[in-house]
Amino acid sequence: MTSRRHRSPSPAALDDDDLLFEILLRLPPQPSSLPRASLVNKRWRRLASDPGFLHRFRIHHRRSAPILGCFVERAHGISFEPTLEAPNRVPPGRFSLRFEEGDRFGLLDCRHDLVLVHNQTRCKFLVWDPITCEQHHLAIPAGFDSETNEISGAVLRAGGDVQHFEVVFVRYDDIRHGQAAVACVYSSEMSLWSDLISTPLPWLSPFDNTISTAHPAVLAGDALYWFVTAGSDEILEFDLWKHKLAVIQLPVHVYEEHFTFRRTDSGVLGFLHVSSLTAQLWQRKTDCEGVASWELGRTIELDKLLSMNSENRWYSMICFAQDNNVVFLLTVVGLFAVQLQTLEFKKLPQTNIGSYCLPFESVYNADIGGEHGGADLFHNA
Structure with a gap:
């Protein structure tokens, strides 16, 4: 034969x-x-x-982009900490962003190849594409230009070949709107901000209600979601089509450091809650009559998965990569990336990732023949 x-x-x-x-x-x-x-x-x-x-390659793989590393706030700017191994390990200095001396800034969001930064000193947002180095500076809408305002925000752009983006900022307001969450949307296509959108928040105390800056928003379906802090057990929903805010009750009491949003495999809102190294995966269900409820899905014993004994059970859930469905856990024995669908995990190379960072899921073409040539990738291979 x-x-x-x-x-x-x-x-x-x-x-x-x-x-x-x-x-x-x-x-x-x-x-x-x-x-x-x-x-x-x-x-x-x-x-x-x-x-x-290169543009087509980036668009073609946008939904399957790898986790290149994480962005971390530093004293004078934002640094990039790679998490891949050679030969795919991006040089640490490839993506970096420095600010003027004295500028105070906050790292807010990272999505669709874009990074959103709040420059509190200059009362501006910065939308930055680390791959192309493009930067867009947006003045914060009038009435919210105080550098003392604690602001959360999200950046996103349409799929396909569309290059326009939107910035959605939200904050707690107890002056003009009572105990309320207030949002506003910037469109790069129109080059302007929308009218203010608000919704009441339950009253706790003058110091309790804020929109969390410790958790970036999650995009699930046609809505963005933020965590409302101070033990309110509630999240804030912003409908991108209707430009409408709403408050949603969580099914369990959670603490910020043990909680992160996630988008489920079916594209709906979910969250991960970790307590004593037991991870619970919840998701939101909507019945045929449009009534929404929460459903507990999988429960994962992370200590058994990572073979951690009673002497090294300390952990910190530092970030979540939404597109790859991967949670980063910092433990006494190292930093782990756990894929929540397959339960595959790996211990990442030694990095300087701190307690708050944003994963960067993107397609990096290594600037073949350019200043940061592809040879950089093979130097340490």
Whole structure:
């Protein structure tokens, strides 16, 4: 019997630039993929470094982008801490952002390749694309320009090839709107802010109600969600289509350091609650009559999963990568990334990630032939 061998594309077929384009487009979205392909010959290098192709490659893999690392606040700016191993490990200095001396700033959100920063000193938002280095400075709407205001926010952009983005900021307001949450939306397409949107918040005390800055918003379906702090057991929902705020009750009492939002595999809102290294995965269900309720899904014994004994049970849940469904747990034996669907986990390389950081899920093309060339990826391989 004659065995059949897998046939590679014929050399004549690969002479077709359109076909080669489609082949390269389907390479894995790892940082080393295109630099490796560019080493085949000059023609592959030319196509793999073409700006139009790189843009398509980034868009094509946007929903399956790897976790490149985490952004962390430092004294004078924002640093990037890589979490991948060689040859996909992005150089730590590749993504960095520095501010003027004396500027106070807060890292708010990271989504759709964009990072949102609140410059409290200059009363502005900064929308930053670390891959392209583009920066957009937005003045905070009138009436909320005090640097003492504690503001939460989210950044997002439409899918596909759309480059326009939106910024949604929310804050607690007890002056003009009583005990209320107030939101406003910026559209880069229109270059303006919307009218203010508000909803009442339950009264606790003048110091209790704030919109949490310790947890970035989660995007689930057509809405953004924030945690309302101070033991209120409530979350804030902002409907992106209706531009409407609402308050939703949580099913259990949670503490900020043991709680994080998540988007479930079906795209609906969920959350992860960890107590004594037991993780509970909850999700929100809506019945045929539109009535919403919470449902407890899986329970995961993290100490057994990570083989932690009674002497090293300390942990800190520092961040959650929404698109990859991965939670980062800092323990006495190291930093772990746990995939909540498959329960696969790995101990990450030694990093300087602190108690608050934002995962960066994006497609990095290693600037083939540019200032930060792909060779940087292979230097420490």
